Amino acid sequence: MQCIGRRLVAAVVVVLAVTACHADERSPSVSMATILLRQANLADDQAAKSLVLKAQALLAGVRRPGPEARELKRVCETYLKAVAVFWPNDRLRGSEQAERLFRDFGPRNPLYLQGLLYQGRHHHWRAVEGNYPQGIAISRKMFETILRHNPGHRIARMYLGRPVQPVPADLESVSDDAPEWAVAAREAMYWTRRMVHWWLDHRQAADGQLGGGWSDDVEFSKTWSFYSLSLNDRKVREALTRIADNIWHCPEVMNGYFSGTPAKWHLVDVEHGAEWMSFSQPQMMLARYGDPRYIERNMQVIRNMGFLSGINPAGHRHFKAYYFSHELLHPRQLYHCDVPENGRHTKPGIYVMWYARHPRVMQWCREWGDAWVDHSLETKRGKPAGAIPSETVYETDPVGGQFRKVVSHRRLSRI
Template sequence: MKPITINTLLALVATCWGASFARSAEAEAKHRWRWDCGTADSPVMPGYRRLTAADQYDEQRGYGWETPRAIDKVFPQPTVDRTLQGSAGQEIMFAYATSCRTDLTTDGVVSETDLVFRLDVPDGKYRVVLTVGDMSQAIGSMDVKINNQLVVPHLAVWGRGNYRMFIQNPGPWWRTIRATADAREGALRIVLSKNQSYYDTELARQAQWETPYARWYHRTPIIQKPPYVFIGAPFVHNSLMAIEVSPHVPPPLMGDHDRDSIELTLAIDSPALNEAVACYNRGDFSRAIRTLDQVREPDAAVAKALLQLWVAGRLETESERALVPAAVETLRDHVGRHPHDLAVADILTDAEIYLRAWDYHATRGQLGKNHFNENNKAINWWLLIGRDSPLYYKSQLHLVRAARMLVPYFPTIATEEAIFKVLEAKCPDNRFVRYHLYQEWENTGDGSGYYDWVMEDYASKAQDAPPWVQAIYPAYAGLVDLSEWWIRFRQEPEGTIGGGWGDDVEMVGLFGYYGYISRDASELCLQGASKLVDGVWNLSEVDPERGYCAPIADAEHTAEWTGNTLGMMMQIDYGNPIWIERSMKTGKLIRDLWTGIDDRGRRHFRSNFFGASAVGAGDQANDSREVRNLTATFYRGDPKLGGAKIGSRTIDRLEAPIDLEPRVHTVMVPHVIEGDPQDIHVVLDAENTIRDEITDFNNVAHALLPRPHVESPTRKKTGGSMRRGR
């Protein structure tokens, strides 16, 4: 073997933050190996060397694969599978994952057998960074070892793959694995190998459970097959996107989650910094934060920033919104001047990822965004922060809170419950953990801050009042307080409150009506309602000239923007010509666009799919979901009144309305039998899983009706004998 020469000065750790560190970092830079794994003609990330599957280990070269059957590939686009339960939103998250590809992650070297890479180095301690993943699919059940030391067991690499359910149908993403490895006998050997034993064992164990989703309100649990709690992913193949190796040089401050301690690796002359470290190690995090404000020495700036991140990452603190940006500003400046300080650069990368995730989460209600999708994106980025990061536990807290926002049912179950349990073991008194696990409320703060939890005891104030007051007053006053909290802390200048306009309007009635029921109870509520409604009219999906939601969709949902707002404003701001004019615009659409007069002189809606400028053709579904294996039965008249069955068949794929639970439903379909209008009752025996795709129920049902009876003068499509009416 031909060893690679390394500057022996790297074995010495600098004892001060100055010239000694600069020389150490410079020497480290000369012995840094970075490979972008991929094909011979795919792009290579700047600063990396190309590494293809053909680069087998060569003693003279000193590195290469020890896996003859490895292949290199550019990962194809992920495939949307609409047959999967819970696949709604899959195409959105897959497209987002694709948009996040870089030259580093778009390709890789993969193997269905052990994937082994060898690098010849002098004996010593090294920093090893691996980028693992497949941007076409989720992969899992991989053990990662370096020189026979297990670094990560049964690794799963995945991202969010659907609209709401946390682990269902995972999608493509990547993971960064960092480790400190000891090189012995002149080499580092990195091995990814299949280990599906944990996945198989846990899958079999969970198969014996009653589904935890039975604890929710659905008659038939929405998930009936394991895994219910995250166990990783089955093995597909081993896949490396990038490899980076450099001599280990620690940052000036290091922490340990297991020991709950931090330590300075350099002697820094800063009494305040050393006191802040001592405060952290004895668990006095509030004092540590206050003491950090006193750190002024330039040589202590980087260590101070690192300690800010460690304090911000504690579950006992809630100061991350101030501490993380402050630390990032310092570390960006330092890494810009010392680009070879890789240990600090790694921590900076995690902090920037944390802020990126937080930005998705915090701005999820802005115009043009969807709060489900933005929370999903935030979760993806928080998943990238590993346990070696000072921000790991705080990232876990925020990602599981975001996951709960996607499906905010109580009790907290399944994977979300499991994550909260881990966080509870780390910090039993964290108020978010206790709220989501046990619905325990703890008054916090005085109400002047975003994260203050203050609930006034209105019941005690009404204890001497009549019974009806005791029943109504606490609920009313509490809801006024809740409304004012949203307006103070969540309402943006343009009026949105964070859920996207289409969902914000479902809360505006709380503001408007509760501020109006008792005059002068809350002028803030009335102002907030008016601001939100103005924002909906001028900045949302509403076409303000036509007076209705511009996109064409089902009536229930397109009506939300105006239906939940204009009627309320007509009442609480009576006589204001603004609301009268806007309501008249919507009324004009009802008269001139959405409805028409049939041959019998009756006004009917042309379709239940429409928008501000168009009407759907024929009967459209009200935002339907697909239900498999249903039975459709057709009757002459109401079967409860003795109607005769005229047809019955099992349908493998039939569409049903969005609010269908897996239970028997009867849907009336207007029909003509022997010249008389009657209702055909379509009976849906929905005992199987509800699907998430938005499809068309009514058209399918009509297509199944006996042909001689299909046409109905009351349900003709736009045009024909349906004419515009006044």
């Protein structure tokens, strides 16, 4: 009898434990967390993250979670980890890692559509920026799946090129006699400024980076001084200061030029080598007018033109190459040509001329500009007069470079 009694007590304990677990499994916290995750699945990414965090907090309070609660906790943790790695300084590596994490989010996953949203972004931008054309079709299927469940999803609609409901601008009303162009320009400024502020509030790191690496970050932010000048926008001015100062003090920068590291200097093409300085430092002479730090930095950058360019036997000033570092020219003869893109290196000098009319910088830039005018007016090698040549060999001065490509490439418009 005593043995039977002990067995009965043990059985009761087991039943109570199972019942307690079952009760926690179906507790209001688990039910509410499930509802929140379903809402997050259909929301935009910012609202979704907030809802997932609330669901995670509810699940953390479940004392003895059963299989369903444990699975929901795993879903929350995976989602939050993937979102966190999606926006690092190295965006490609981060989005690849996030895409791998979201692969396990099948149609039965409560955050399935959120997984498709981030995977679709990854495939789309990998296709846009690299040799991956199939990524467009892959991403379209993902965004179309999202719209089947939520036809009004703004981000998915924008990726598919479909119209979205405009958000009203929060602006004071204007007088009836205000010019139409001024009203339109005012609203355009409002929206572009809001876009800039969104990036600063949600993406800019403490060191100023925006997530695309310094090369792309400066291309993105190179026109933002407009808001500092026209609206005295302190947030933008401080953001541009963080970008300019942290780039200037990067170990990859030496003597005002991107050059790799002191252990190994890199010889890079001027388009990618010059943009670090030319798209960050000159506009600081506008955003922080009169600040000697930025005046001197731009003077230091353009001082390199004395080494990088020279007067050739034909009497023209040209850059000696278009692959170089702060102190080295590329050894291959193929790159010993001047190209219109070298104008990107002269941008700091243009601001120095504007600010101080520096005589040496003015001489260098005038001589370089005159040389390109002369070549543009030439009709050699079948080039029509007025067409800017694609490149000019430094030593011998013929247009067209080593391969005799006479007409300038389309990147001239980006200088």
